[in-house]
Amino acid sequence: MSSDLIVGIDLGTANSLVAYMQGDFPVVIPGEDGLNLVPSVVALDATNQIVVGNAARKYLIETPERAVYSVKRLMGRGIEDIQEELKLFPFQLADDLQPGEVLRLKIGERTYTPPEISAFILRQLKRNAERFFSSPVTHAVITVPAYFNDAQRQATKDAGRIAGLNVLRLVNEPTTASLAYGLDKKKNGVVAVYDLGGGTFDISILKLHDGIFEVIATNGDTHLGGDDIDNLLIALALDDIRGDLAIDVSRNGEAVARIRKAVIEAKIALSSQLTAKLDVDLPGGKKYQREISRELFEHLVQPIVDRTVSPCKQALKDANLKPEQIDEVVLVGGSTRIHKVRQLVQDLFGRVPHTDLNPDEVVALGAAVQAKILGGGSEITQDMLLLDVTPLSLGIEVAGGVTDKIILRNSTIPASATQYYTTQVDGQTNVAIHVLQGERELARDCRSLARFDLKGVPPMPAGMPRIEVKFLIDANGILRVSAREQRSGKEAEIDVQPSYGLTDEQVENMLLESFDFAEDDFRQRQIIEARREADTILTALAKGKKNQAWQQLTNDERRNVEALEKALINVKDGDDYHAIRASIDALNQATMHLAELMMDTVVSTALKGKAMDDADSDLEEAPQAGHPVAKAEFK
Amino acid sequence: MRAVHFCSSCGKVQPPVPVDYFMFFGFTAKLDLDTASLEKEFYALSRRLHPDLFAQANPEERAFSLEQSSMLNDAYRTLKDPIKRTEYLLRLEGIELEEQSKQATEKARATGELKKQVVPPDLLEEVFELNMHLEELGAQKKLGEDDPALLEEIGKAKLSLEEKHDALLHDLKTEWKKWDETIDNGREVDRPKILATMLDLLNRRNYIRNLLRDVNEAVE
Structure with missing residues (x-):
């Protein structure tokens, strides 16, 4: 590049x-x-x-x-x-x-x-x-x-x-x-x-x-910006029109759009002139005309301009x-x-x-x-x-609906911080992590960024678990949160998926759809699809490595898989489609044995009389789409 | 010695090793720190660790750079501030501060739980009087009244608190020097007493700072 x-x-x-x-x-x-x-x-x-x-x-x-x-x-x-x-x-x-x-x-x-x-x-x-x-x-x-x-x-x-x-x-x-x-x-x-x-x-x-x-x-x-000034001027014009011409055009999209265009032009003119004229053709052949002096304009915008003072002072x-x-x-x-x-x-x-x-x-x-x-x-x-710095403090909600700030505003980014929490109720196995952004003390007054659950904490008396919550803000100012119960090692990690955000999948679908009516090339689409496949196999492998089948592989096999995994991670964000494709195929091939062993494990556990539900959940744990497991048929 | 941030043979960025913030900069855990040389080190390390320099690197190096530079920023933020630096050292030595932060105050307000608050005994009288004045001021504000005499009283109290605050900072710096000496001469036996004094000074200082904040909020 x-x-x-x-x-x-x-x-x-x-x-x-x-x-x-x-x-x-x-x-x-x-x-x-x-x-x-x-x-x-x-x-x-x-x-x-x-x-x-x-x-x-x-x-x-x-x-x-x-x-x-x-x-x-x-x-x-x-x-x-x-x-x-x-x-x-x-x-x-x-x-x-x-x-x-x-x-x-x-x-x-x-x-x-x-x-x-x-x-x-x-x-x-x-x-x-x-x-x-x-x-x-x-x-x-x-x-x-x-x-x-x-x-x-x-x-x-x-x-x-x-x-x-x-x-x-x-x-x-x-x-x-x-x-x-x-x-x-x-x-x-x-x-x-x-x-x-x-x-x-x-x-x-x-x-x-x-x-x-x-x-x-x-x-x-x-x-807060020029838009707000435009809206003030539009409101002024609509008022005039109601008063002088006795018509209400505020619901007429075209009329409002014309007024908007005229007031923006007037606003710009008033930076170099002392007066500006508004001249708008309205539906029904009527005309709206008036002059605005810089004096009146400045009087009107004063409240908007004043709103910038307090952020400056802060x-x-x-x-x-x-x-x-x-x-x-x-x-x-x-x-x-x-x-x-x-x-x-x-x-x-x-x-x-x-x-x-x-x-x-x-x-x-x-x-x-x-x-x-x-x-x-x-x-x-x-x-x-x-x-650069993070503009707003970041934290989580703790008991009583209070915001516990983990990273304070104006911290240089990248920034990270770790806090420890515990449970409130005896035997609590799920801990809800509610990620917040803002300066206010109460959670409901802050911006809710995401909610996720740390599940599967072993039942312990209240106050016993030691839950580590780690925040990491990258150089883009985007937050990643992970939580871990230290006694059991149970982990949950998310890239904060904002409450009103798109999922990765939605974004990729939109990207693919956009190619359908755009001139863009096939190659780009191939890369994205290959990346998606790479992510799938890498996720599947990460799960597979936690399965006991992983231990049944020989040292050589494990080393080989890990080398190929690393290779795929290194190429997948690049633009070389053939490299990504080749890496996926190589990793697929190398994990075949692991996939087979994992299927065996699931089957044998099921046969040992373990509840079917558990076998299902074992399957759930096993790699899903693509490879290694999903393609092997369960007979 | 300074923590190893780069590979000695290839010069590439390495994952951070778990070290304390002092070691991250290659400093001994001394409190009377030269902030100018801290800033210099911070800028120098930023120029080598920041993710902007790794935008074209492979994902592994990018991840290391992210971890390293976040640790660098966290360490710098902690060490450049005299109070945070002292608190950090106390934590390294296994001592937790009393909860007198604003956060604790707000939490107490929101949950109705009692906040652990220790009023330094020699301040009791002054604090009592100040709180009376502040309440009075609040009541007057509600009525839209303005009593210059009251404001003057509060102003005086504020000045006195500010003086105490500065004196505490001065005392704290004296303890820093004592602490640093024990690092030089290795006399570990002296340390617990110094740590205890610093903890006491910090708690008093935080208490006074909170009072000052209340006063400022009331007067504004």
Whole structure:
């Protein structure tokens, strides 16, 4: 893999971009229309083809029920989380949506989950890059708001996979932006990055030290951005229309879409002009016209802008710094063009913020730098290293519905921590582990990430078991949890599968389905299927190794199987289909004997008069699909 | 000696060996630690262990890098903070702190269970008075009243607590030096007493810090 072909992607609420390192400089890759910004809009055209970006924008007005925007707001969230969103955004949920299920949105007659819709945007960016390079692009770094929780990160990673991208890293947007700023001037000092985008707000405070970008504290609000300003202006216009023209168009999708377009244009104009005009054609031949002064606009947006103050103060407090100890302030995100925002930042930190880089592009540019670093680096990125933090504390629910924090917010990632717990009731054999994210003291006020049971703890008096719960956050900010009862050695481990997340299988199916109507190649599909088969056989083997049959193999056999197992693990995430295939076949062959022995064990235990249920459960323990066991017939 | 993070012949990253945080950085378990050299070591090791440097490596090396760098970060987080560092050493020596954390307070609040709380005897009077003032302040706030005299009283109490807090930190540092001497001269017999003193200082310090937090929350 040539490291040039790892791209950096800013998957934004309003706009998305793809960039790469051209020599020593990151540059944005334009789309076919020559524009750098790809609006994060997905629509179905008249022939039921998916269109993305600028080409999709017109459908927001023409056929609003066949278009969707700002889907980033829904990533990793459940129906209970988005009631506020539904009041303000024309999201149309699928009719048959069940509580607890991953959201599905209607676009025309079809329904898609938020990760699938994001994947359409990513696929468009991937295509833009492939057209630009005239070669396939399969590896990417994708940015996420620093304040995204585990579920939102997982959903973003899933979107990447559905789009056929190997997501090498999720990086936090403000941190990424600081990379773009730090490229030409390798300074030391403390930098605050204020990032107000289309839908999210982040504040990050970093310490720069000879190329190391160490995040000290981060805070934010994943539901605060330009969208909220648009909605305020839309509400103002709808009010006007009701009052002046005596019509209510708030339920008319097309009219609202037209108003939305007009207020966004006015909002942008007000960053450079003192007044802007709204001029909207309404259904029934009526016209809505008015002028908005910057003064009125700033008065309107004040409450929204003010909501960024408390996260900034908290971040400073967490960093144990006073505003005057911040050396530089950097502005990121289109909404920081608003004068009121700049004024607020200046007042908060007591200095004029930097605006040398285009606030719409700086995150993508930084992502390209990070892609280069991950690809092995070049002279210019050689000393650069990002040390990021987890934005929210992570823990589990303990007796009384209390959150017991295991990893605190602003811990540098990767991070790990272990805590010990015990049972409350005599003879308790199952322990429910409820994984939580957030700062609140009560479990019900935190975000529930996952629930799993540690089963089969031997019955002991309450307080006797020693249950070790281990948390590990990887460099993407994604959590893995394992639990083990130490006296019995009983183990349970999960990659946290967020409550509103897709399963691996769902993601793979979506990926396979996407090939059916995409131009993508057969080879990619083969690799995915081979990987899936590799996972199946590796899981089966892991189970098999716990079976007594494993001990009946000769030392040579065991060594051989383990060597081949390792070989498969090493090739399976690569892109060499033939290597994966060959490794699977070799391992299949080598485990044949183990499979036979395991079948014998099951049969003989059953014959020894063990209850049938137990024999079944033994079978259950044995490898399932594929190989080694399932293919041997039980006669 | 420093723990082995890399293979001596091929230079590749190795799985972490179970060592304590001091050894991870190649330090002896001394408390009067030079934080500047700790930071330097942290950055130097980050440049070799961070997963970003292994994005193209095989899964095994990637896994080792993840484990190693998470341990590096955990160790750095613990050692750079004077209080966490002392608590960590106490734990290494098999001593658990009393539960006076905020977490314990909240847990007690939520479950109604009594929290283990030891008020240092010499503080009893001061704490009693302060709590009265805080209650009064709460009552006034509810009525929307504002009593500058009361605020001044609380402000004074706060100042006094802050002074005590600083004094405790100073005492703690004296104990660090004593502890470090026993590492140099190998006099293990002196250690239990020093550990006991440090435990007492930490408990008092945590108690005062919690009080200060209550005061700050009430005044804000």
